[in-house]
Amino acid sequence: MCCCKKWGVGIEIEEDVKREEIERIVKEVMEGVKGKEIKRKTMEWKQEIQKAVNPNGGSSYLILDKPIEEVLLCRF
Numbered sequence: 001m002c003c004c005k006k007w008g009v010g011i012e013i014e015e016d017v018k019r020e021e022i023e024r025i026v027k028e029v030m031e032g033v034k035g036k037e038i039k040r041k042t043m044e045w046k047q048e049i050q051k052a053v054n055p056n057g058g059s060s061y062l063i064l065d066k067p068i069e070e071v072l073l074c075r076f
Contacts, residue, residue, distance in 0.1 A: 008041040 011025055011034065029035040052060040 007045070009038050009045065011038075 011029060013022070013025060029038065052058045055061050
């Protein structure tokens with residue numbers, strides 16, 4: 001549910017769904033406005049992830065690098 005509502009990169013499907021509804025949803029994701037919006041949001045997330053893991057100052061990289069330096073390399 002989080003990826004559908006908060007992140008905007010999915011479509012929620014009810015429990016009791018018919019074949020025709022699945023077909024309509026797949027077409028919408030592949031060709032429709034909702035699919036284009038999902039693709040746009042996915043590309044935004046991709047860019048954010050690339051920034052975070054960048055060895056030249058990405059937040060995730062720095063968070064991982066600091067304990068490695070402190071514990072394994074004994075640099076305080």
